[in-house]
Amino acid sequence: MRAxxxxxxxxxxxxxxxxxxxxxxxxxxxxxxxxxxxxxxYADSLEDARSLALGKMxxxxxxTRSEGKVYAIPNATLxxxxxxxxxxxxxxxxxxxxxxxxxxxxxxxxxxxxxxxDIEARLNNPPKPEVVFDQLPNDRSHGWKFIRFSPDGKLYxxxxxxxxxCEPDPKRYxxxxxxxxxxxxxxxxxxxxxxxxxxxxxxxxxxLWFTDNGRDWLGDDVxxxxxxxxxxxxxxxxxxxxxxxxxxxPEFGGKRPCSASVPPAQELGAHVAALGMxxxxxxMFPENYRDGIFIAQHGSWNRxxxxxxxxxxxxxxxxxxxxxxxxxxxxxxxxxxxxxxVDVLVMPDGALLVSDDKAGAIYxxxxxxx
Numbered sequence: 001m002r003a004x005x006x007x008x009x010x011x012x013x014x015x016x017x018x019x020x021x022x023x024x025x026x027x028x029x030x031x032x033x034x035x036x037x038x039x040x041x042y043a044d045s046l047e048d049a050r051s052l053a054l055g056k057m058x059x060x061x062x063x064t065r066s067e068g069k070v071y072a073i074p075n076a077t078l079x080x081x082x083x084x085x086x087x088x089x090x091x092x093x094x095x096x097x098x099x100x101x102x103x104x105x106x107x108x109x110x111x112x113x114x115x116x117x118d119i120e121a122r123l124n125n126p127p128k129p130e131v132v133f134d135q136l137p138n139d140r141s142h143g144w145k146f147i148r149f150s151p152d153g154k155l156y157x158x159x160x161x162x163x164x165x166c167e168p169d170p171k172r173y174x175x176x177x178x179x180x181x182x183x184x185x186x187x188x189x190x191x192x193x194x195x196x197x198x199x200x201x202x203x204x205x206x207x208l209w210f211t212d213n214g215r216d217w218l219g220d221d222v223x224x225x226x227x228x229x230x231x232x233x234x235x236x237x238x239x240x241x242x243x244x245x246x247x248x249x250p251e252f253g254g255k256r257p258c259s260a261s262v263p264p265a266q267e268l269g270a271h272v273a274a275l276g277m278x279x280x281x282x283x284m285f286p287e288n289y290r291d292g293i294f295i296a297q298h299g300s301w302n303r304x305x306x307x308x309x310x311x312x313x314x315x316x317x318x319x320x321x322x323x324x325x326x327x328x329x330x331x332x333x334x335x336x337x338x339x340x341x342v343d344v345l346v347m348p349d350g351a352l353l354v355s356d357d358k359a360g361a362i363y364x365x366x367x368x369x370x
Contacts, residue, residue, distance in 0.1 A: 027338055027339070027359070028040070028041065028363075030330040030331075030333065030338075031328055031329070031330040031331070031363075032328070032329050032330050033327070033328050033365065034327065036286075036367050036368060036369065037285075037328075037365055037366070037367050037368075038365070038366055038367075038368060039328070039363050039364070039365050040363070040364050040366070041361060041362075041363060041364070042083070042353060042361075042362040042363060042364040043060075043073050043082075043083045043085060043361065043362045044359075044360060044361040044362075045085065045360060046062055046071055046085065046360045046361065046362065047064060047067045047069070047360050048064040048065055048066050048067040048069075048357045048360065049062050049064065049071075049342065049355040049356060049357050049360055049361065049362060050062070050063045050064055050065050050096050050342050050343060050355060050357050051063040051096055051097055051098050051146055051276065051342070051343045051355070052098070052276070052343045052344075052345040052353055052355055052362070053098040053099050053100050053105075053345075054100070054345060054347070054348075055100055055103075055105075055119070055120045056100075056103070056120070057075070057120045058074070058075030058348075059072050059073065059074050059075060059119075059120050059123065060072070060073040060075075060345075060353070060362070061073075061088075061098045061100070061105060061119075062098070062355065062362065063095050063096050063097060063098045063107070064095060064096075064357075065094050065095075065096045065144050065357070066094070068090060068091050068092045068093065068094070068095060069087055069088075069089060069090050069092070069095070070087075070088045070089040070092065070095055070098060070105075070107055071085055071086065071087055071088065072085075072086040072088050072119075072123050073085055073086070073362075074086070074123065086123050086124070088105075088116070088119070088123070088126045089107065089116075089126065089129070092107065092109055092114075093109040093110045093111070094109060094110050094140070094143060094144045095107050095108065095109050096108060096144035096145055096146060096197070097113075097144075097145040097146045097147035097157070098147070099147045099148050099149050099155065100119075100149075101149050101153070101155070101181050102181070103117070103118050103119065103120065103121075104116060104117045104118065104119060104181075105119040106132065106147060106149075106155065106181075107129070108144075108145035108146070108147045108157060109145075110136070110137075110138055110139075110140060110143040110144065110145070111134060111135075111136045111137065111138040111143075112131055112132075112133060112134035112135075112136060113131075113132045113133045113134075113136075113145075113147070113155070113157065113183070114129035114130065114131060114132065115129060115130045115131075115132045116129050116130075117130070132155075132181075132182065132183040133179060133183035133186065135186070136157070136159060137159060137162065137172055137173065139162035139173075141160075141161075141162045141163060142160025142161055142162060142163075142194075142195040143160065143162070144160075144197070145157050145158060145159075146158060146196065146197045146198055146199070146275075146276070148199060148200070149181075150178070150201055150206075150208070151201055151206050152206075153180075153181065154178045154179065154180065155178060155179050155180070155181055156176055156177070156178045156189065156199065156208070157176070157177055157178070157179070158175065158176045158177070158193065158195070158196045158197075158199075158210075159172065159173050159174070159175055159177065160173070160174065160193075160194065160195035160196070161173055161174040161194050161195060161239065161240070164215055164216050164217065165215045165217075165240050165249065165251060165252070166240060167240055167252055170188075170191045170192075171188065174191060174192060174193055174194060174195075174239050174240070175188050175189075175190060175191040175192075175193055176188075176189045176190045176191075176193060176196065176199070176208075176210065176230075177189060188233075189208075189230070189233045189234075190208075190230045190233065190234070190235050190236070190237065191235075191236050191237070192235075192236040192237040192238045192239045192241075192261055192262075193210070193212050193228075193237050193239060194212055194213055194214065194215060194239040194240070195212065195213045196210045196211055196212050196213075197211065197213070197275040197276065198210065198211045198274070198275045198276040198277040198295070198296070198343065199211070199277065200277055200278050200279050200293075201279075202279060202291070202319070203279050203281050203291055204291065205231070205319060207229055207230065207231045207319075208229070208230040208231075209227065209228065209229050209230070209265070209277065209279075209293065210227075210228050210230070210277070211225065211226065211227055211228075211268070211274040211275060211276075211277050211295060212225065212226040212227075212228055212237065212239075212264075212274075213225055213273060213274065214226065214243055214244070214270060214271070215239075215240070215243060215249070216271075216302060217302075218243075218247075218250070219270075220270065220271070220303050220304055220305070221270050222243070222244070222247055222270055223243030223244045223247045223270060224243070224244045224264075224267035224268055224269055224270050225267075225268040225269060225270070225271075225272050225273065225274040226244065226264035226265075226266070226267060226268060226274075227264055227265050227266040227267075227268055227274070227277070227293070227295070227314065227321070228262070228264050228265060229265045229319075230262075235262050236260070236261050236262065237261055237262050237264075238258065238260075238261030238262070238263075240252045241253050241255055241256040241257075241258070241260075241261070242256070242257070242258035242260075242261050244263075244264060244267050245258070245263040245264060245267065246258045246263070265320070265321055266314055266321040266324055268295070268297075268312070268324070269307060269308075270303070270307075271300035271301075271302070271303045271307055271308070272297040272298075272299065272300065272307055272308035273297055273298035273299055273300060273301070273308050274295050274296070274297050274298075274308075274312075275295075275296050275297070275298050275341075275342050275343065276295070276296040276341075276342055276343030276344050276345075276355070277293055277294065277295045277296070277344065278293070278294055278344050278345060278346055278352075279291055279292070279293055279346075280292050280293070280294060280346055280352070281346055282346050282347070282348075282349070282350025282351070282352075283350050284349060284350025284351060284366060284367050285350060285352075285367045286367065288315065289313070291316060292313055292314055292315045292316055293313065293314040293316070293321075294311060294312070294313055294327065294344045294352060295311065295312045295313075295314065295344070296311055296341035296342055296343055296344050296354060296355075297309065297310050297311070297312060297341060298340050298341060298342055298357075299331075299332065299337055299340050305335070306332055306335055306337065308332070309329070309331040309332035309337045309339070309340060309341070310326055310327075310328060310329040310330075310331065310332070310341065311326075311327045311328040311329075311341055311344065311354060311365075312324065312325065312326060312327060313325055313326075313327040328341075328354070328365060331356070331358075331359075337358065338358070338359060339356040339358050339359040339361070340356060340357055340358040340359075341354050341355070341356055342355045342356065342357050343355045347364075350366075350367075351364050351365060351366045352364070352365040352366075353365075
C-alpha cells in the first residue's frame with residue numbers, strides 16, 4: 001500500500017513537471033522573431049530577474065529589484081542541461097544595478113554602491129562587500145539604479161526624478177553621474193533625464209546612448225519614451241520642461257522652451273517603459289544588425305491599452321537612427337502579459353540574452369543560417 005502511494009505521488013510530480021515544461025515551451029512558442037532567429041530558455045526560477053552583467057570567466061550576474069537579491073549563474077551547464085543558480089547576496093535595498101570591473105562585482109542599491117572583489121573566484125563563499133559610495137539620495141521613487149563602466153573605466157550611475165513630474169534639484173536628481181571605480185571624483189555628466197534604466201557606449205564613437213522613461217498622466221499617446229545620445233558631458237535633455245522632441249510640459253514648460261534642451265535621437269513610443277539597451281557587437285546575427293541597438297521594453301502599467309512588453313531594434317547610419325522595428329514580441333497576449341523584458345546582453349558567441357522579471361527567466365536568442 002505504501003509502495004503504491006509513493007508511486008502515485010511520484011507519478012503526480014512527474015506529470016506536474018511535464019505540465020510545467022509544456023507550459024514553458026508554449027510560452028516560448030508565442031515569441032515571434034525575424035526569420036532565422038530562435039529563442040530558448042537560458043535560466044529560470046530567478047525571482048525578479050533584472051539587470052545583466054557578464055564576468056570574464058563566463059559567469060552571468062543577475063540583479064533584482066523587489067527581491068533584494070543578486071544571483072550568479074556559472075557558465076557550465078549541469079547534467080540535466082540546466083544551470084546552477086547561486087544567490088550571492090540577500091536583503092539588499094533594491095539592488096537593480098550590477099557591473100564588473102577588474103574582476104570585482106559592483107552592485108547599486110538605492111543610496112549606495114557596493115563592491116565584491118575577485119567575485120568569480122569566490123562564488124561559493126562571497127566576500128563581505130565594500131562600500132564604494134554612499135552619498136546617493138535614498139528616495140525609492142525611481143530610486144533603483146542601473147550602472148555600467150564606460151570604455152575609459154568610469155562608473156556611471158543615474159539618479160531618477162523622485163516623482164512623476166516635478167522640478168528636483170538638478171545637482172542630485174534627474175541626471176547621470178559618474179565616478180572613479182573607488183568612488184572618488186563624483187561628478188554630474190548629463191541632466192534633464194527623468195529616469196534611465198539602461199545605457200551603453202557606441203562601439204565605434206564611444207559616445208554614451210541611453211533610454212529615458214517619459215512622464216505619466218498626459219494621455220495614452222504622449223509623451224514618448226526616448227533614446228538619447230550624449231557625445232560629451234554637460235548636456236541637458238529637457239526634464240521636466242520638455243518631453244520628446246517638442247512637447248512642452250503643461251506645468252513646467254513655460255519656464256524653458258524645448259529649444260533649450262537636446263532632443264532625443266529617437267522617440268520610442270508612449271508608456272512602453274524602455275529599459276535596458278545594448279549595441280550589438282557580435283558576429284552571429286546578420287551583418288545589418290552590427291552596431292545597431294537592442295532595447296528591452298518592460299511595458300506599460302497605466303495605459304488604457306497595454307503597449308511594450310517586447311524587444312525593439314534600431315538601425316543606425318552615420319550615427320543616426322534610420323529605422324525602429326520590433327525584434328521580439330509575444331510576451332503580451334491581448335491585454336495580458338506573461339512576461340516583461342528588462343535588460344539585454346550580447347554574449348561572446350553573439351547570442352542575445354533577455355531578462356524577464358515577471359516570468360523570472362533569462363532567454364537566449366540566437367541565429368541560425370538556413
